[in-house]
Amino acid sequence: MQLKNDLFLRAALGQPTERTPVWLMRQAGRILPEYRAVRERLSGFKELVETPDLAAEVTIQPVDLLDVDAAIIFSDILVVPEAMGVTYEMVEKRGPLFPNTVQTAADVENVRVADPYEHLNYVLEAIKVTKRELNGRVPLIGFAGAPWTIFAYMVEGSGSKTFSKARKMLYTEPELSHKLLQKITATTIAYLKAQVVAGADLIQIFDSWAGILPPAHYKEFSYRYISEICNALPEVPVTVFAKGAFFSMQDFTQLNCQVIGLDWNMDVKEARQIFGDSKTLQGNLDPCALYNSFDGVKKETIKMLDAFGKGRHIANLGHGVYPDTDPEKVKCFIQTVKEYSQK
């Protein structure tokens, strides 16, 4: 299927574009009343994730309502631990909770390397339905969590400011930690390959908890597994978004990926210096900038665009859009990127 709008893919590959493409991390769900309307009819978040027609519907909502240049499949990074036998509950207003966590050698032994066609087929179906219904309007992004971030949830059992149980395991049980990370990596590679076969045009890897590791641990327990995943996906462009991992940017130049996501703490000029034009940079407006007045949103967006300069840039926020953001401010951000970058 020929894409009608392939700005996002061309920018990812470093090809010239008429303007800067734009989308938002966590654009599906979170901010749209139209999402909440679909969600309220259901028993919960999981029912939505596991029903391909509905997942496709909310995936396409931001394309229709916000006019973004890419869709991201509606799912969650936590479907991977679930497929591996470590199930989660999504607790209203509190976030994910794992009734059984992974602590001992026996627990790691019990975690399975999942076959995506057996345990994650609902995501693959959702990708196929979405591709059909998008009908080539914009590319579709597939995704997974980085192994370290998935490990952090499996061991910790919930969100946490420090993830101290997960970080403790890296010190006290390094070999066991690697064993679990290897199982997660094997599952993730098979899962992402299946997403590409189902129709995903680009893959993004979310290492949301990169920033809490010391650099040496990051290299040993996260970077090497991300590198393995990048090497396993030669068919499509890959974006690596490692929140808070400034210390690893030099290493990231060696990754077999086309796009690096920057969070809002990262200095754009410094990142450009490190990556040159070898990689496309994605980001990085502070999500809080969208609480500003319309004029303020415009000003901050233009400042961000100027910092990146022309070429090899995909405009986005520095992390997922916050749930209480006014969708009109999001539209203002998107429109500003489109108009200003065209000049």
Ligand SMILES: Cc1c2[nH]c(c1CCC(=O)O)Cc1[nH]c(c(CCC(=O)O)c1C)Cc1[nH]c(c(CCC(=O)O)c1C)Cc1[nH]c(c(C)c1CCC(=O)O)C2
């Ligand atoms: C760490 C992480 C998670 N999930 C994800 C990450 C990595 C990105 C990041 O750092 O933000 C990724 C994710 N989660 C969701 C998507 C959908 C696609 C999109 O980006 O729009 C994506 C890409 C849906 C979701 N995932 C979740 C919701 C809200 C649940 C609801 O509708 O009740 C949505 C729309 C739930 C979720 N899922 C997770 C948490 C901590 C929570 C609770 C709080 C929240 O972030 O909203 C884990």
